[in-house]
Amino acid sequence: MPTMNMIQALNSALDVMMAKDPNVLSFGEDAGYFGGVFRVTDGLQKKHGLTRSFDAPISEGGIVAAAIGMGTYGLRPVVEVQFADYIYPGFDQIVSEAARIRYRSAGDFTVPITIRTPYGGGIFGGQTHSQSPEALFAHVAGIKTVIPSTPYDAKGLLIAAIEDDDPVIFLEPKRIYNGPFNGHHDQPVQAWSKFKEAEVPEGHYTVPLGKAAVVREGTAVTVVAYGTMVHVAKAAAEDSGIDAEVIDVRTIVPLDIDTIAASVKKTGRCVILHEATRTSGFGAEIAAQVQETCFYHLEAPIERVTGWDTPYPHAFEWQYFPGPARVIDAMRRVTER
Amino acid sequence: MRNRPKLSLRVPQPKHRPGDKPDFSAMQISQAGEVRRPEIDAAPRDMTDLAFSLVRVLDKDGKAIGPWNPKLDAETLRRGLKTMLLTRAFDDRMFRAQRQGKTSFYMKSTGEEAVPVAQAYALDRNDMCFPSYRQQGLLIARGYPLVDMMNQIYSNAMDPIKGRQLPIMYSSKAHGFFTISGNLGTQFPQAVGWAMASAYKGDDRIAASWVGDGTTAEGDFHYACTFAAVYRAPVILNVVNNQWAISSFAGIAGGDESTFASRGIGYGLPALRVDGNDFLAVYAATQWAAERARSNLGATLIEHYTYRVEGHSTSDDPSRYRPADEGKAWPLGDPIERLKQHLVSLGEWDDKRHADAGQEALDQVAAANREAMGHGTLGENKLPSVATMFEDVFKEMPEHLRRQRQQLGV
Numbered sequence: 001m002p003t004m005n006m007i008q009a010l011n012s013a014l015d016v017m018m019a020k021d022p023n024v025l026s027f028g029e030d031a032g033y034f035g036g037v038f039r040v041t042d043g044l045q046k047k048h049g050l051t052r053s054f055d056a057p058i059s060e061g062g063i064v065a066a067a068i069g070m071g072t073y074g075l076r077p078v079v080e081v082q083f084a085d086y087i088y089p090g091f092d093q094i095v096s097e098a099a100r101i102r103y104r105s106a107g108d109f110t111v112p113i114t115i116r117t118p119y120g121g122g123i124f125g126g127q128t129h130s131q132s133p134e135a136l137f138a139h140v141a142g143i144k145t146v147i148p149s150t151p152y153d154a155k156g157l158l159i160a161a162i163e164d165d166d167p168v169i170f171l172e173p174k175r176i177y178n179g180p181f182n183g184h185h186d187q188p189v190q191a192w193s194k195f196k197e198a199e200v201p202e203g204h205y206t207v208p209l210g211k212a213a214v215v216r217e218g219t220a221v222t223v224v225a226y227g228t229m230v231h232v233a234k235a236a237a238e239d240s241g242i243d244a245e246v247i248d249v250r251t252i253v254p255l256d257i258d259t260i261a262a263s264v265k266k267t268g269r270c271v272i273l274h275e276a277t278r279t280s281g282f283g284a285e286i287a288a289q290v291q292e293t294c295f296y297h298l299e300a301p302i303e304r305v306t307g308w309d310t311p312y313p314h315a316f317e318w319q320y321f322p323g324p325a326r327v328i329d330a331m332r333r334v335t336e337r
Numbered sequence: 338m339r340n341r342p343k344l345s346l347r348v349p350q351p352k353h354r355p356g357d358k359p360d361f362s363a364m365q366i367s368q369a370g371e372v373r374r375p376e377i378d379a380a381p382r383d384m385t386d387l388a389f390s391l392v393r394v395l396d397k398d399g400k401a402i403g404p405w406n407p408k409l410d411a412e413t414l415r416r417g418l419k420t421m422l423l424t425r426a427f428d429d430r431m432f433r434a435q436r437q438g439k440t441s442f443y444m445k446s447t448g449e450e451a452v453p454v455a456q457a458y459a460l461d462r463n464d465m466c467f468p469s470y471r472q473q474g475l476l477i478a479r480g481y482p483l484v485d486m487m488n489q490i491y492s493n494a495m496d497p498i499k500g501r502q503l504p505i506m507y508s509s510k511a512h513g514f515f516t517i518s519g520n521l522g523t524q525f526p527q528a529v530g531w532a533m534a535s536a537y538k539g540d541d542r543i544a545a546s547w548v549g550d551g552t553t554a555e556g557d558f559h560y561a562c563t564f565a566a567v568y569r570a571p572v573i574l575n576v577v578n579n580q581w582a583i584s585s586f587a588g589i590a591g592g593d594e595s596t597f598a599s600r601g602i603g604y605g606l607p608a609l610r611v612d613g614n615d616f617l618a619v620y621a622a623t624q625w626a627a628e629r630a631r632s633n634l635g636a637t638l639i640e641h642y643t644y645r646v647e648g649h650s651t652s653d654d655p656s657r658y659r660p661a662d663e664g665k666a667w668p669l670g671d672p673i674e675r676l677k678q679h680l681v682s683l684g685e686w687d688d689k690r691h692a693d694a695g696q697e698a699l700d701q702v703a704a705a706n707r708e709a710m711g712h713g714t715l716g717e718n719k720l721p722s723v724a725t726m727f728e729d730v731f732k733e734m735p736e737h738l739r740r741q742r743q744q745l746g747v
Contacts, residue, residue, distance in 0.1 A: 025537065051537055057563050057564065057567060059559075059560050059563060059564070061526070061556055061557065061560050062526050062529075062560030062561070062563060062564050065523065065525075065526030065527050065529070065530060065557065065560055065561075065564075066526060066527075066529060066530030066533060066564055067530060068527045068530060069467075069526070069527035069528060069529060069530020069531035069532070069533070069534065069544075070530045070531065070533060070534040070537075071530075072515065072527070072531060073465075073530075073531045073534035073535060073538075074534070075534045075537065075538075089556070092520065092523065093523060093526075093527075096518065096520045096523060097518065097520070097523050097527070101516060102729050102730070102731070102732070103501060103729045103730055104498065104501055104502050104506070104508070104516050104518075105498060105508035105510075105516035106497065106498040106499045106501065106508070106729055107728075107729045108497075108498070108508045108509065108510045108516060109508065109510060109515065109516050110732070141730055142730050142731065144731070164732075165732040166731045166732055210735060210736075254735035254736065254737055255737065257737075258736075
């Protein structure tokens, strides 16, 4: 089986779907001829033709709106917003339109579109290339929000998103495009090819939306994470020797609370991780649901390890990023009670 | 330098406020038949004059003259007139229904009926419309049942969209009528996307969309014009300039600086400015733009110059911000009266037939209203099942919504 990094896996997902379904097309800023600033759409125009993978004006509102119109026609457009930090001009079209067209028309019109966008920090992108806006989308009824953490999942989830009949926000953790990042920024970068999650089938397969994965079994504490933070969680477990059970949420809406709750009921302890700012972050929602479903099994308060409530600072990347040391501290606090 | 005046901030003001005598004598109005009609493959830069003049076909005597005369047969003209009468009768009845407490909200299209009705007839039945909230004439012209419109307005058990939207936010894919948003302008670039999809698939259907003068200030207008021009999308982008955006006159959207049609020039879009109260001019301009779009020559921006005779909605009192008789002074007249005059001048219509057609429209609306009220009005609690509230958020109901529905106990 070939190994792929996350970029190649996402590219393969698009390639497979464009070959399979003539209604699938891709467009975005620099995403046509050039293949995108992160190269995810590389080669698609050459292989599938100019009208199936093309460049769009610098107009996120227009990109999302055009995709919505195409979706209501019956196409399945996959658009790229170059950085999640740039998605806000398209926010009205996502929140007021894509999310509600099925509902407000009682199923008369539907919007089967996928909005791909790289998100998250760890690349010295400063406050306009590092944000994690997932909670903003999770708060909106009518859209699904998906975040992969491995090449295998990235391809399978993207194909599932494209085939889904509802709008999907597909957030790509850009720090782990080329290799998993365990949060130790001072250690050499490792390539995906060394990891079994980089074994990606060439053809069509899906990873279902709305299903979390237990990526490390353990008994001492449940660590809930998604995106880059899944790898930080695993590293924290190895570094500390604390037998953590790590859950990769994969889809934050719809949230697979049952998988999370089953784990917390087993461990009695829960630490939630995300890069995004803390207040009203998605961790607050997970904490609330864990409390609702697992209160009588909890042995310690639920902890959150997150970005701080500041814009993402360029020069203080590693003070901002919730790395393994902070995760281990939280794991210790909840397990030593 | 020292003699320069201090900077001062200009806030545009309308010509007339309550108490003023409306005077439109300074308005520049092209004569009927005066404006040239370019070939449909004309380069946009060779027709920029049409963004500043006014395409008019009907003269003051009701004669159809000039190169834009679409030369419609009498039957089509009568159909257009009857549909405008029906639209006006529908508006009057639904406005009254709101005043009677049968629904929460209504918006009339009085004085603007020619725009959607003539355009519905100039477009193909399968072309896709992305309307704003004052194009009910499109649905009526395409034969959507009045009773279904009323069921929606009353949010009753038969409401096709299950009580989810404010009155008049209709949706009917079968009638090529996109679900009305309620947020302004969002449908404009969506229509461009739909048209791009039609071109992508090698289809022959085109799209059309409508915004008001006020909404041209939204970013969505710019997105739509940019994408329409860049991808040469088969779409007709309509600006219905009815002079007022609730209480703000068109100058607040930049209408005093240049015409709304002229916005198209900068994008390289052909731009037409049309007498929106002239059924034949609206029809002809739409036909021109549709033929152009269907010939793979791309989008056209059309400004329909008209006047919003009534308030913005049932929640609005226009006498607070403009003279009560401003509509009567509007120099481009009333679209129904003008088409009637034309048919009479052709010997194809008379006062008796007009009165009969008016009565027929009233009867049709009354019958539909009786039927709709039988299904219930807002406040009577003859609603769709509450369980439907959780449906259509997604195609398949996710577990969390199923649990929330159980919590509500339905």
